[in-house]
Amino acid sequence: MDYTEKYGLSYEELFAPVDHNDLESEKITAPRYSYWKSVFRVFFRNKVNIIVLTLLAVLVAFAYIYPSVIGYDAQVDPFVNINDTGALHLSPDKAINHFGFALKWIFGTGGTGASTFNSIWYGSRISISLAIICAAINMTIGILLGAIWGFSRKVDMVMNEVYNVLGNIPSTLITAVLVMIFSPSFWTLVFALTILGWMGMAYYIRTRVIIIRDHEYNLASRCLGTNIFKIAIKNILPFMTSVIVLEIAAAIPGYISSEVFLSYIGLGMSDISLGRLIYEAQNAMVTPGWGWEFWTPVAVASVITIVLYVTGQNLGDAADPRTHM
Amino acid sequence: MTKYVLKRLLHGAVSIILVVTTVMLLVYGLMDRTKIFVADGNYNKQANNNRVTYRYRRWEDFGYLDYVPYADYINELARSGELDEETRTEAVTLGRADDGSQDSETAARYIKEFTDTYTARGYTVTRLKAVVIRNKLADGGQPALFAYKDNSLLKRLWDYFSGLLFIDNIHYVPDDVDIGERGLTFTLYDPLYNPTGTEKKLSPAIIGNGTQHKYLLYFDDKFPYLHQNLLTIHLGTSFSVTQGVDVFQTMTQSQGSWTQSMVHYPTGTSTMSADNLHSATYVQGSLASNPLNAGKFVDDYTNVSANRVSMSRMGFSFLIGIISTVFVYILGLPLGVLMARYKEGLLDKIGTVYIMFISAVPSLAYIFMFKGLGRAIGLPVTFDMDNTVKLMYVLPIVSLMLPSVASMMKWMRRYMIDQMNSDYVKFARSTGMSETGIFFKHVMKISAIPIVQGIPGSLLFAMTGALITERVYLVPGAGGLLIDAINQYDNAVIVGVAMFYAILSVLSLILGDVLMATVDPRISFTSKDR
Numbered sequence: 125m126d127y128t129e130k131y132g133l134s135y136e137e138l139f140a141p142v143d144h145n146d147l148e149s150e151k152i153t154a155p156r157y158s159y160w161k162s163v164f165r166v167f168f169r170n171k172v173n174i175i176v177l178t179l180l181a182v183l184v185a186f187a188y189i190y191p192s193v194i195g196y197d198a199q200v201d202p203f204v205n206i207n208d209t210g211a212l213h214l215s216p217d218k219a220i221n222h223f224g225f226a227l228k229w230i231f232g233t234g235g236t237g238a239s240t241f242n243s244i245w246y247g248s249r250i251s252i253s254l255a256i257i258c259a260a261i262n263m264t265i266g267i268l269l270g271a272i273w274g275f276s277r278k279v280d281m282v283m284n285e286v287y288n289v290l291g292n293i294p295s296t297l298i299t300a301v302l303v304m305i306f307s308p309s310f311w312t313l314v315f316a317l318t319i320l321g322w323m324g325m326a327y328y329i330r331t332r333v334i335i336i337r338d339h340e341y342n343l344a345s346r347c348l349g350t351n352i353f354k355i356a357i358k359n360i361l362p363f364m365t366s367v368i369v370l371e372i373a374a375a376i377p378g379y380i381s382s383e384v385f386l387s388y389i390g391l392g393m394s395d396i397s398l399g400r401l402i403y404e405a406q407n408a409m410v411t412p413g414w415g416w417e418f419w420t421p422v423a424v425a426s427v428i429t430i431v432l433y434v435t436g437q438n439l440g441d442a443a444d445p446r447t448h449m
Numbered sequence: 450m451t452k453y454v455l456k457r458l459l460h461g462a463v464s465i466i467l468v469v470t471t472v473m474l475l476v477y478g479l480m481d482r483t484k485i486f487v488a489d490g491n492y493n494k495q496a497n498n499n500r501v502t503y504r505y506r507r508w509e510d511f512g513y514l515d516y517v518p519y520a521d522y523i524n525e526l527a528r529s530g531e532l533d534e535e536t537r538t539e540a541v542t543l544g545r546a547d548d549g550s551q552d553s554e555t556a557a558r559y560i561k562e563f564t565d566t567y568t569a570r571g572y573t574v575t576r577l578k579a580v581v582i583r584n585k586l587a588d589g590g591q592p593a594l595f596a597y598k599d600n601s602l603l604k605r606l607w608d609y610f611s612g613l614l615f616i617d618n619i620h621y622v623p624d625d626v627d628i629g630e631r632g633l634t635f636t637l638y639d640p641l642y643n644p645t646g647t648e649k650k651l652s653p654a655i656i657g658n659g660t661q662h663k664y665l666l667y668f669d670d671k672f673p674y675l676h677q678n679l680l681t682i683h684l685g686t687s688f689s690v691t692q693g694v695d696v697f698q699t700m701t702q703s704q705g706s707w708t709q710s711m712v713h714y715p716t717g718t719s720t721m722s723a724d725n726l727h728s729a730t731y732v733q734g735s736l737a738s739n740p741l742n743a744g745k746f747v748d749d750y751t752n753v754s755a756n757r758v759s760m761s762r763m764g765f766s767f768l769i770g771i772i773s774t775v776f777v778y779i780l781g782l783p784l785g786v787l788m789a790r791y792k793e794g795l796l797d798k799i800g801t802v803y804i805m806f807i808s809a810v811p812s813l814a815y816i817f818m819f820k821g822l823g824r825a826i827g828l829p830v831t832f833d834m835d836n837t838v839k840l841m842y843v844l845p846i847v848s849l850m851l852p853s854v855a856s857m858m859k860w861m862r863r864y865m866i867d868q869m870n871s872d873y874v875k876f877a878r879s880t881g882m883s884e885t886g887i888f889f890k891h892v893m894k895i896s897a898i899p900i901v902q903g904i905p906g907s908l909l910f911a912m913t914g915a916l917i918t919e920r921v922y923l924v925p926g927a928g929g930l931l932i933d934a935i936n937q938y939d940n941a942v943i944v945g946v947a948m949f950y951a952i953l954s955v956l957s958l959i960l961g962d963v964l965m966a967t968v969d970p971r972i973s974f975t976s977k978d979r
Contacts, residue, residue, distance in 0.1 A: 288460075289467040292951040293475075296916075297943065300935040301475050304484070374808065381811035388813050389916065389932050402813065409817070422817065426810040433809035 205237030255379035266325025274333025373436015377429035461955035499589030547578035567596035619659035631659030644713035684945030696945030705759030766926035770911025785861025807855035906957030
């Protein structure tokens, strides 16, 4: 088709000559790609994630804001009704009958007459904080050490022996001994769960690093003289982002479960936590009508762990560049 | 291959020794040793100096230190003939003052000798003065003199590992005790089944004299029918969980109420009793000192255990563990395969939700949920050793199975999906092979290999029992042993159980690799084939 005729313009007006530019001709045109933008785009494309995130926000609000709003005091609140014999072990309907309707009575009362609802949220705060702190420490140490462990053959030899020995010591034993040496406090438990807790993560990262380390493109990188830190950060880390997110996703609910487990066997902390609430209510469970004080913390713990787990899993999936197409 | 396995075993042995060392450092070095008296009723009954000496005695029992009372030292001298009875009595009597000013001349000499000997050996010698109320000795106020020294880690390790295996021999009974002719006798007719010698009931046995156990090899009607006492494993003697009994025995001995049967004693008496004569061990002088024994036994092999109605701790744990493991493979593998085959299908979605539920929710929560469900449909929810209804096994087995099935499904599905994108699958597809054919002929076989590696581990660890499951359903299994030991500061049991776990884990890793190499011809552990 003749454009000059179609648009009624001269050839010069329609087209402008462009100088040949070597530098420009080297540029490859590709759609704009930002890793984290794509991660969130993929994450929010799934409508389930919006629901789950909302739920997570509600849970976090109840655990972290609600106790402060009502001015919960762990020294006073659990014992306010201890002398009111009619207030102990009440199911929700009886509690509402006894005290009149209020949000805090919707889960009934516990063995000391305290509101189960309030205790649960205060306990959730401690449990979630414990899990997040432990996960943060273990993941940081695990990833850093695991990377070194995977890269260096000498370190690998030594660390494998260490892993064989320390990995064979029952973790319950280590936790128990530490809880017995120190007071059963929040930070003791953090210490007990992190002193060897990083090993699993480090070993996992080590194996992943070894698999990727010897791929051809890394070999090429090394031949071209790229230093090892650049290889680690630019070549290997992007491969690991999604598995790291997945691991963290499994770890946080995992620490909440550990805390519940340790409390159940009598090695938990002295503060009110989800595990401690479950431990204290386990005897109440067998008495008909008292089941509420056991099942509500169990249910809340389950909901919290499931929401955290699903969020993490889906975020991990979204962090995998292969899903960004 | 054999060389490789031997090398791995040796390596494993070193790891185990290091594990035991670390655990010993943890429990003996870091735990507050005064805590063992918190729950000790006897300790609070002791007063004054007796309480102090009791404390050191118990610490010796728990393996913290070596404790030598002065009286033992003097008695030892007397036994070796260095002291006559009169000097002994004089020497052993301590004066009331702790500076030695009220000691007799003989006593002072021996006290000095005792002090010098043990100080030179690095012991701390302590003397406690008498506690006197109105010129009379107070309760437990006798003067005391003793030496003690903390056991070093090396000595503790040496004692532990050298005592680990005991091979019964005819020199077990001290050589200066006259017990007639020492030796082992092989008989085709076990005297327990042939009390008069005329029944001729065939049951081979090896009987020892001079050994610790009377019966070294025998048959009976309990699984596994052939039993031996030649080799005994000592993992550590308990002091509070099951007093005076070895950890290994605690795990393996039968429990529950006694079961009586007609027992024919060596003297010829027959009576209904729970005594298990096959378990007879030697106790010096027990025949003469206990009149009850005289009617039953003819020698000092009088220490017998009782026949009990129920299985051992490990027996219960293993039975429940093994059945659930079998179900895990029967259910988990096909479900994982089907999830991978019909990826994104209904089964895959349900399975994923189940896996997510089990991985996220605290195990305590879903075990209680299933307990509640079980109760609702009328299953027994607690264990009763004396009344064995088969149904009571159902809930523990199901609870134990739930998490393992989930992880089996997860891994099997993941391995299968990983394989489905590989080149050989594409090649097979291009040759016109059907999808189902590819799936079951190629993909499944390859994907099963990493699963095979875990089989020995899951079988071996069935023995250790599951802590929460056993606690929730009151199963008298081995799972809670470590926690019981920790709560009661029973150091020997802690070390013993940790060692047992370490052995199982080392063995299951080696066996897993061997099994994997057996099913997969591509894997070889010898460098020559590589």
